[in-house]
Amino acid sequence: MELIDLYLALFLSFLKIGLFGFGGGYAMLPLIQREVVDLHGWISVSDFTDIVAISQTTPGPIAFNSATYIGYTAVTNMGYAQGYGIVGSAVCTLAVSIPSLILMTIVTVSFFRLKNNPWMQASLSVLKPAIIGLIASAALLLMNDYNFVDYKSWIIFGAVLVASLKKVDPILLIVLSGVAGFFLYPA
Amino acid sequence: MGRIKQYWEIFLVFFKIGAFTFGGGYAMIPLIRNEVVGKKNWLEDDEFMDMLALAQSMPGPISLNTAIFVGRKRLGFRGSLATSAGIILPSFIVILIIAMVFTQFKDNPVVERVFKGIRPAVVALIAAPLLGLGKSAGVKLTNLWIPVVVALSVWLLKVSPVYIILAAILLGILHYIYLKRITKKKHGTD
Numbered sequence: 001m002e003l004i005d006l007y008l009a010l011f012l013s014f015l016k017i018g019l020f021g022f023g024g025g026y027a028m029l030p031l032i033q034r035e036v037v038d039l040h041g042w043i044s045v046s047d048f049t050d051i052v053a054i055s056q057t058t059p060g061p062i063a064f065n066s067a068t069y070i071g072y073t074a075v076t077n078m079g080y081a082q083g084y085g086i087v088g089s090a091v092c093t094l095a096v097s098i099p100s101l102i103l104m105t106i107v108t109v110s111f112f113r114l115k116n117n118p119w120m121q122a123s124l125s126v127l128k129p130a131i132i133g134l135i136a137s138a139a140l141l142l143m144n145d146y147n148f149v150d151y152k153s154w155i156i157f158g159a160v161l162v163a164s165l166k167k168v169d170p171i172l173l174i175v176l177s178g179v180a181g182f183f184l185y186p187a
Numbered sequence: 188m189g190r191i192k193q194y195w196e197i198f199l200v201f202f203k204i205g206a207f208t209f210g211g212g213y214a215m216i217p218l219i220r221n222e223v224v225g226k227k228n229w230l231e232d233d234e235f236m237d238m239l240a241l242a243q244s245m246p247g248p249i250s251l252n253t254a255i256f257v258g259r260k261r262l263g264f265r266g267s268l269a270t271s272a273g274i275i276l277p278s279f280i281v282i283l284i285i286a287m288v289f290t291q292f293k294d295n296p297v298v299e300r301v302f303k304g305i306r307p308a309v310v311a312l313i314a315a316p317l318l319g320l321g322k323s324a325g326v327k328l329t330n331l332w333i334p335v336v337v338a339l340s341v342w343l344l345k346v347s348p349v350y351i352i353l354a355a356i357l358l359g360i361l362h363y364i365y366l367k368r369i370t371k372k373k374h375g376t377d
Contacts, residue, residue: 181304
């Protein structure tokens with residue numbers, strides 16, 4: 001694939017992710033996964049899970065983190081030099097931000113008219129519960145044979161789920177699961 | 188204060204927010220509020236809450252939407268560019284470094300073992316807040332079918348989230364029109 005075509009494909013994909021990424025964060029995951037794993041195959045589903053893990057332990061929203069990471073990886077995976085990968089990162093990050101920049105600018109200008117607009121409320125009435133469904137599907141889509149290799153995976157899943165419900169810090173949980181993985185899966 | 192200095196100031200505030208909010212989304216809201224409402228007095232508190240509702244109902248990351256709003260309010264469109272750059276740059280730099288390093292160690296057996304443990308944990312961390320989020324999104328027994336249908340169709344039927352979003356907006360509007368008609372009819376027969 002020509003480099004310029006790759007940049008264009010990345011740009012369009014992340015533009016789409018920015019435009020339809022309602023609900024932020026986890027709600028955007030199924031859309032990102034569909035674009036970069038299923039449709040374009042830029043990264044594998046385990047790579048995608050690793051990006052989510054990295055996102056959960058580093059600052060910033062998942063949408064930016066995955067844009068930066070995937071932009072770099074997709075380009076370097078095609079055999080291009082690191083410098084081109086950095087450009088790929090910038091292209092994706094810019095693309096994912098453009099819809100917000102345009103829509104928020106319009107909305108900010110007309111803020112006081114939109115705020116109590118019944119049509120706006122109407123559009124959100126089904127969208128809000130739908131976003132919960134999208135987050136649930138994000139979890140379901142990642143419950144696959146790549147991420148859950150055996151019964152130990154399910155034990156880790158159960159333990160982290162309970163601990164997270166008890167408000168244990170997610171970064172600590174990721175670190176502990178990493179340590180558990182190291183000891184549970186001997187070389 | 189000079190104009191350049193003002194841009195620099197809003198850039199720095201959001202750079203700081205971008206650099207210190209882990210996990211993104213809801214974790215950074217108290218931090219932004221503290222900076223923008225508490226320290227800088229750029230927005231009133233009720234204005235902040237209204238802005239938050241708006242940022243959440245627009246596509247894109249909530250932190251970016253918030254940054255754009257505050258930047259725009261304070262220094263116009265260029266201000267929103269400054270705040271956007273501020274919120275984006277920290278994670279851009281950090282993730283780029285991680286991507287450059289991680290891609291070289293990815294096939295290392297130790298890294299693979301560690302990530303075998305981390306992957307199921309990631310899924311648990313996504314699933315855990317669902318109940319709380321569902322409540323705040325107004326999911327009740329009567330509309331529980333919406334998230335269930337959405338989750339199943341994206342997961343099993345591989346329906347694109349784009350269509351889900353468009354269908355949800357359309358359904359909400361149609362429902363509103365339907366309700367309006369009913370109340371009109373009632374008033375008509377009265």
